[in-house]
Structure formats: C-alpha cells, structure tokens
Amino acid sequence: xxxxxxxxxxxxxxxxxxxxxxxxxxxxxxxxxxxxxxxxxxxxxxxxxxxxxxxxxxxxxxxxxxxxxxxxxxxxxxxxxxxxxxxxxxxxxxxxxxxxxxxxxxxxxxxxxxxxxxxxxxxxxxxxxxxxxxxxxxxxxxxxxxxxxxxxxxxxxxxxxxxxxxxxxxxxxxxxxxxxxxxxxxxxxxxxxxxxxxxxxxxxxxxxxxxxxxxxxxxxxxxxxxxxxxxxxxxxxxxxxxxxxxxxxxxxxxxxxxxxxxxxxxxxxxxxxxxxxxxxxxxxxxxxxxxxxxxxxxxxxxxxxxxxxxxxxxxxxx
Numbered sequence: 001x002x003x004x005x006x007x008x009x010x011x012x013x014x015x016x017x018x019x020x021x022x023x024x025x026x027x028x029x030x031x032x033x034x035x036x037x038x039x040x041x042x043x044x045x046x047x048x049x050x051x052x053x054x055x056x057x058x059x060x061x062x063x064x065x066x067x068x069x070x071x072x073x074x075x076x077x078x079x080x081x082x083x084x085x086x087x088x089x090x091x092x093x094x095x096x097x098x099x100x101x102x103x104x105x106x107x108x109x110x111x112x113x114x115x116x117x118x119x120x121x122x123x124x125x126x127x128x129x130x131x132x133x134x135x136x137x138x139x140x141x142x143x144x145x146x147x148x149x150x151x152x153x154x155x156x157x158x159x160x161x162x163x164x165x166x167x168x169x170x171x172x173x174x175x176x177x178x179x180x181x182x183x184x185x186x187x188x189x190x191x192x193x194x195x196x197x198x199x200x201x202x203x204x205x206x207x208x209x210x211x212x213x214x215x216x217x218x219x220x221x222x223x224x225x226x227x228x229x230x231x232x233x234x235x236x237x238x239x240x241x242x243x244x245x246x247x248x249x250x251x252x253x254x255x256x257x258x259x260x261x262x263x264x265x266x267x268x269x270x271x272x273x274x275x276x277x278x279x280x281x282x283x284x285x286x287x288x289x290x291x292x293x294x295x296x297x298x299x300x301x302x303x304x305x306x307x308x309x310x311x312x313x314x315x316x317x318x
Contacts, residue, residue: 002029004064004156004187005050011058012045012211019045021211022059027189027204032182034202035191036297042211043191044084047160050189051081063156077106080154084161084191086141088133094144095122095129101148114151121147124173138165150177157181157188163197175201199293207297219293226291226299227253227265230274232283235260242281249277 005027012020020042027033037043048054049061052072061068063075088097098118122129127143136144142165149157157178163171171194178188178201192198198205199219206216215222234242239257246255246262251270256263266274268291278286 003027003062004029005033005062005189006065007046007050007059007061009059010046010049010056010061012042012049012054013057019211020049020057020059023208023211024213024216025206026216027187029187030182030185031203032178032188032190032201034198034205034293035189035208036195036198036205036293037208038193038301041208043208044160045211046208047081047158047189047191050158051076051079078155079158080105080149080152080156081158082142082145082149082160082162084164085138086145088136088141088144090132090134092133093130094127094133094136094140097133097144098129098148098151101145102152105152105154118147118151121150121177124176125170139167139170142166143170146174146177150181153184153186154181155186157186159188160191161193162190163192163194171197195292195294195297205293205296209301215296219296222296223268223291226268226295228268228271228291229263229265229289230271230278231261231263231287231289232278233260233285234262237262245281249274 003026005025007023007025010020010023010025011018023042023046025035025046035043035046045054049056050063050068052068052070052075055069064078066075068075088094089100092100102114102118121127125143125147127140127147131140133141133144142162146162149159163174166174175197178190182188188201190198190202202219204216204218205222207214234257242257242262243255246252246264249266251266251274252264254265271288
C-alpha cells in the first residue's frame with residue numbers, strides 16, 4: 001500500500017489562536033479513513049491545508065507525496081472535495097452547477113460516461129436539477145456537491161461533514177456511494193459527527209482533540225481501549241451468590257443485576273479469559289457487546305461534555 005495523505009507534526013496558528021498543535025495523520029491507498037473530533041478540534045483546518053487552501057505554520061503535509069500548497073492545481077485534478085456547507089450560484093440551476101463543478105475538475109472528457117454517471121446519481125439522490133440555486137434547501141445544496149463529486153472519478157475523496165442536511169434515506173444512498181468508490185480503489189478521508197456512519201464505512205479512524213491526534217487505528221485495534229459488555233439471564237439465580245461468583249473473576253467490573261438479567265464489563269482484550277468462567281456458571285442467553293465508536297469517542301471527550309453540562313447557564317437562578 002502507498003501513502004495518499006501524510007501529515008506529521010502539523011501546526012497552524014491564527015494569531016494567538018492555535019488551531020493545530022502537532023497533528024499527525026496517515027491515510028493509505030484504498031482505505032476509508034474516519035476523521036473524528038468536535039467543532040474546534042482542527043478537522044476543517046487540516047482539510048484546508050491538505051487542499052492547499054491554507055499554509056502550515058509548522059510540520060509537513062503531503063497528498064500523493066506532493067506539497068499541497070505548492071502543487072494545488074495538479075493535485076485537485078485527482079481529488080474530489082465536499083464541504084459541510086455548500087454555497088451555490090443563485091442564478092444557475094442545480095444541473096448547471098453540477099456540470100460546472102465537474103468541468104473545473106476536468107472530469108467531463110468522457111461525455112457519455114459522465115452523462116450516464118450524472119443521470120444515475122440524480123435518480124438515486126432523488127434530485128431535481130432544474131431549479132435555481134437560490135431555491136434549494138441545505139440538503140439539496142449538499143446533493144449538488146455530492147453528485148458533482150461522485151460523477152467524476154477521483155483517486156481521493158475528501159469529505160468534510162458531507163451528509164450535513166441530508167435525511168436518513170439519503171445518508172444510506174451516500175453510504176452506498178462511498179462503498180462503491182472504495183470498491184473501485186479510491187481513497188476516502190471522511191470527517192463526520194455521525195459516529196454510526198463512520199463505524200459502518202471506515203477501515204481506520206483518527207480521533208483528534210485540541211489540534212492533536214489522540215488515537216488512530218482500526219476499530220478492532222482501538223476497541224481494546226474501552227470495555228466490552230457481557231450480559232446473561234439471571235432469573236432463578238440468587239443475586240448475592242451470583243455477585244460473589246462474578247466478583248471472583250479478576251477482569252469483571254460494574255456488575256448490575258436487574259429485571260432478571262445480569263451484566264458487567266470487561267477490558268476488551270480480556271474477554272477470552274472471562275468466557276470459561278461463565279461456562280462454569282452455566283449462564284444462559286449470553287450476549288457479548290463490543291464497545292462502539294461512540295464509546296471510544298466519549299473516552300476522549302466525556303470530561304469535556306461533563307464540564308459543559310456543569311457550566312451555569314447565564315441568567316439562570318442559583
């Protein structure tokens with residue numbers, strides 16, 4: 001595999017504001033890479049640098065081994081980009097805007113092929129291309145950018161909150177298109193707040209916080225950082241005796257017995273050592289639930305959310 005996106009020690013300052021503080025990012029050819037972090041974490045700033053729209057304050061960034069600031073024009077022919085907030089020319093129709101965006105990338109040389117791809121995408125995204133740009137909702141403006149991106153084949157798709165404004169049905173259409181381009185060998189960098197979307201689509205993820213990468217790897221590699229939930233039927237079992245048995249398992253934590261069901265957590269890399277103990281107890285209706293990407297994300301941002309909830313609301317009574 002070859003490296004398509006590489007960033008090392010990436011820094012970006014806007015006056016006294018530090019947007020990126022030594023961020024590292026590595027995306028390999030053919031993978032769908034999730035780029036996670038809340039607003040203000042530095043995702044969009046990183047993407048702007050990768051697109052050659054902003055200059056670094058320190059560190060290095062490369063697309064296909066080239067400096068995006070110095071070689072933006074050549075690199076843009078190989079890249080499709082979709083922002084999270086799309087603005088359109090008010091007097092152009094949606095179809096005209098799609099054609100213009102496609103021509104800017106040089107992707108309409110095969111006119112018959114382009115026309116067929118565009119027509120298919122208009123249908124699957126349920127998009128009317130005859131209306132003027134000023135008449136479109138946010139979701140429909142997003143569709144214009146997505147159709148233009150997918151109608152012209154690219155080696156790399158950089159998507160910054162691409163499903164913003166789309167309804168759940170259109171999100172599923174988007175997921176299928178990502179699977180299609182990935183199956184054709186394209187590389188995808190997907191910045192998203194929708195954790196289920198990233199979990200469904202991505203081969204690897206990078207989680208960033210305050211301008212730094214705090215975790216990066218496959219979901220399987222990162223799940224060892226959180227705990228797996230193990231649950232089983234407890235009806236008919238003496239709660240005190242069951243609690244004593246579970247307490248003897250070294251890797252078991254947070255036992256809860258409620259409504260005829262018992263559950264506890266275990267470090268994900270220790271699940272195999274716990275299962276023989278449960279076999280000895282002859283438990284029934286056993287379920288093992290691996291940690292979700294949301295739990296991984298909250299591992300790094302849970303304290304921040306707690307602080308926000310704890311902050312007094314201005315004007316509220318004490």
